[in-house]
Amino acid sequence: MSDKNSGHVTLAMGAGGKQTAELIERVFARRFDSPLLTADDAAVLDPPHGKMAMSTDGFIVSPAFFAGGNVGKLSICGTVNDLACMGARPLYLTCGFVIEEGYPLQKLEQIADSMATTAAEVGVTLVAGDTKVAGRGQVDGVFITTTGVGEVVEGVSPAGAKAAPGDAIIVTGDIGRHGCTILLERDDFGIEADVTSDCAPLWASVKAMLDVTHDIHVIRDATRGGVGTVLYEIAGQSNVGVRLDATVVPVDPAVGGVCRMLGLEPLYLACEGRLVVIAPRDVAPALVEALQACPYSVGAAIIGEVVDERPGWVVLNTEIGTQTLLPQPTGELLPRIC
Amino acid sequence: MSDVQKKTPAEILSSYDGRSLRIMEVCGTHTHEIFRLGIRKLLPPQVDLISGPGCPVCVTQVGFIDEAIWLAEHGATITTFGDLVRVPGTTGSLATARAAGGRVRVVYSPLDAVAYAREHADERVVFLSVGFETTVPAACLAVEQAKAEGLQNFSLLTANKTMPNAYAALRDSADVFLYPGHVHAITGTKLCEDLAAQGVSGVLAGFTAKELITALAVAVAKGAEGKPFFVNAYPRVVKPEGAPSAVALINKVMEPCDAEWRGLGVIEGSGLRLRGEYADVDARRVFQMPSIEGRANPACRCGEVLRGACKPSDCPLFGRGCTPQHAVGACMVSGEGACSAYYQYGGDLQ
Numbered sequence: 001m002s003d004k005n006s007g008h009v010t011l012a013m014g015a016g017g018k019q020t021a022e023l024i025e026r027v028f029a030r031r032f033d034s035p036l037l038t039a040d041d042a043a044v045l046d047p048p049h050g051k052m053a054m055s056t057d058g059f060i061v062s063p064a065f066f067a068g069g070n071v072g073k074l075s076i077c078g079t080v081n082d083l084a085c086m087g088a089r090p091l092y093l094t095c096g097f098v099i100e101e102g103y104p105l106q107k108l109e110q111i112a113d114s115m116a117t118t119a120a121e122v123g124v125t126l127v128a129g130d131t132k133v134a135g136r137g138q139v140d141g142v143f144i145t146t147t148g149v150g151e152v153v154e155g156v157s158p159a160g161a162k163a164a165p166g167d168a169i170i171v172t173g174d175i176g177r178h179g180c181t182i183l184l185e186r187d188d189f190g191i192e193a194d195v196t197s198d199c200a201p202l203w204a205s206v207k208a209m210l211d212v213t214h215d216i217h218v219i220r221d222a223t224r225g226g227v228g229t230v231l232y233e234i235a236g237q238s239n240v241g242v243r244l245d246a247t248v249v250p251v252d253p254a255v256g257g258v259c260r261m262l263g264l265e266p267l268y269l270a271c272e273g274r275l276v277v278i279a280p281r282d283v284a285p286a287l288v289e290a291l292q293a294c295p296y297s298v299g300a301a302i303i304g305e306v307v308d309e310r311p312g313w314v315v316l317n318t319e320i321g322t323q324t325l326l327p328q329p330t331g332e333l334l335p336r337i338c
Numbered sequence: 339m340s341d342v343q344k345k346t347p348a349e350i351l352s353s354y355d356g357r358s359l360r361i362m363e364v365c366g367t368h369t370h371e372i373f374r375l376g377i378r379k380l381l382p383p384q385v386d387l388i389s390g391p392g393c394p395v396c397v398t399q400v401g402f403i404d405e406a407i408w409l410a411e412h413g414a415t416i417t418t419f420g421d422l423v424r425v426p427g428t429t430g431s432l433a434t435a436r437a438a439g440g441r442v443r444v445v446y447s448p449l450d451a452v453a454y455a456r457e458h459a460d461e462r463v464v465f466l467s468v469g470f471e472t473t474v475p476a477a478c479l480a481v482e483q484a485k486a487e488g489l490q491n492f493s494l495l496t497a498n499k500t501m502p503n504a505y506a507a508l509r510d511s512a513d514v515f516l517y518p519g520h521v522h523a524i525t526g527t528k529l530c531e532d533l534a535a536q537g538v539s540g541v542l543a544g545f546t547a548k549e550l551i552t553a554l555a556v557a558v559a560k561g562a563e564g565k566p567f568f569v570n571a572y573p574r575v576v577k578p579e580g581a582p583s584a585v586a587l588i589n590k591v592m593e594p595c596d597a598e599w600r601g602l603g604v605i606e607g608s609g610l611r612l613r614g615e616y617a618d619v620d621a622r623r624v625f626q627m628p629s630i631e632g633r634a635n636p637a638c639r640c641g642e643v644l645r646g647a648c649k650p651s652d653c654p655l656f657g658r659g660c661t662p663q664h665a666v667g668a669c670m671v672s673g674e675g676a677c678s679a680y681y682q683y684g685g686d687l688q
């Protein structure tokens with residue numbers, strides 16, 4: 001039985017020879033086809049106009065396939081969203097794969113399909129890649145690293161230290177879906193609920209906001225640690241207080257139900273397609289309107305404000321009209337979530 | 339009373355101007371919800387909420403962790419609720435035992451531990467059975483299940499506690515107890531009525547914002563009168579007779595014993611152990627474990643916190659050497675622990 005037809009990734013496919021070339025041809029080259037992606041040692045590219053943003057991220061989610069996406073889609077969205085958070089239009093991506101010996105080729109093709117589809121949707125080009133195969137047990141399935149380059153829209157410079165009292169706080173949709181999805185897919189709890197990951201590329205949503213105003217103080221994607229962790233980070237970086245209205249934070253009823261059963265705080269569940277946006281109060285309604293017109297941010301809402309009081313803390317207005325501090329993040333809820 | 343009936347529960351609390359009252363929430367879930375909802379903000383200054391010993395992890399004695407570590411070091415696979423993994427023993431925790439090569443698996447129910455034992459016939463699986471009347475029936479069910487399947491590799495290490503004698507031991511710590519709804523859903527209300535007859539006041543409380551505020555309003559309104567009382571403010575779930583089938587299961591598998599509570603010492607008849615006929619699933623006997631006595635960190639004031647004798651922030655370790663990430667005392671490890679709730683919700687800032 002030859003490697004080519006065995007249906008599984010072999011160590012030989014990672015050895016750099018003919019079988020590596022066959023793997024790349026079968027799985028990657030035709031899906032990521034572009035004039036910029038060549039068989040040479042490096043991509044040669046036109047530089048962006050103005051400032052350039054660059055970011056890298058590794059993706060080791062378990063399970064690799066989940067409701068609403070897979071590690072491939074995640075690996076494009078994650079880096080694209082990091083660039084978008086700096087006001088940068090994603091231009092180029094590179095990707096590195098570490099694949100476990102014995103991994104089904106068909107699944108690898110599904111992952112590559114998702115990557116190609118998501119990249120095309122965003123308009124970002126995959127310009128270089130690398131494939132390694134590790135022995136059975138040395139990695140779990142597929143690990144992907146993507147690095148992205150983007151072109152920063154002129155006059156835009158969001159940063160975590162720029163939140164100012166009087167700013168409104170926006171989330172671009174209901175929170176905690178990715179973390180909840182992974183939690184349920186691992187099946188440790190024996191709970192079934194209809195929850196789908198929010199994994200999505202968000203450049204179009206950011207672009208829609210930048211068409212309204214360039215005066216956006218902070219844009220962050222609320223991945224590991226969720227919206228709560230992001231808000232604590234911003235409160236610390238900007239030395240301001242954050243006040244949230246707990247009753248208007250959008251949470252899908254199924255996610256809320258799972259959280260109540262397990263004693264979890266949705267504000268600390270990971271998202272993979274949600275931004276926290278902080279901008280002057282007077283432009284916030286227009287930003288929300290622009291976000292709601294984009295497919296991945298139709299649920300955008302203003303959830304709170306930046307204040308002078310209690311710098312470094314996130315205060316919640318509760319359902320009974322009292323104020324309480326959002327408990328500080330205590331670290332990873334789950335390992336290997338994205 | 340006619341005046342009281344016109345007010346909402348929140349108004350009763352905020353307008354209370356009677357004698358000073360110490361109300362002890364016995365249950366860790368109550369502690370957590372009270373912080374999460376900011377309920378302390380509704381209370382006048384003369385009403386003090388004390389977080390009592392109702393978090394099963396927090397009252398688990400240091401020696402029990404040492405016993406579990408001993409088992410992990412002697413070939414057992416430990417299955418446990420996640421909270422216990424980071425609780426410090428005398429010199430280490432189950433987390434450090436795991437890092438040193440011990441087998442420690444987190445499970446979400448005792449029956450998961452039985453399933454693990456079934457699927458790993460070559461391992462000797464021990465489930466750490468902690469908790470009150472609420473969780474004991476599930477542990478008993480796991481024992482019965484393992485026996486019915488003829489599993490030879492499953493046993494329990496017990497440190498279960500029961501509330502009746504603990505209330506008596508704590509009677510001077512508070513004027514009114516907020517009784518734990520889950521526990522009494524199993525055991526019923528007779529104990530609470532007997533306690534009222536002995537001069538110990540209490541209100542049975544549920545867990546939603548409305549249920550908690552209502553129970554506190556009742557505690558304040560009745561507490562002001564100064565006469566011992568008992569009110570079931572959680573009748574939706576707690577029936578006078580409790581859950582007789584669960585109680586029968588507990589009594590079939592376990593029997594009362596003296597038990598050591600972290601911070602409170604040994605309370606007579608406040609624990610549960612496996613009956614003699616269940617010796618083959620009693621990990622202490624199966625593994626012929628020696629007697630192990632633990633020593634808590636002497637600087638840790640968890641014990642006084644559990645008795646309501648000091649606030650978490652009065653402890654010299656609070657927020658300095660002891661945080662949820664690096665806990666010294668059990669009350670900081672468990673999400674339901676008073677120190678953890680105090681720390682995470684900003685403690686004195688509240």
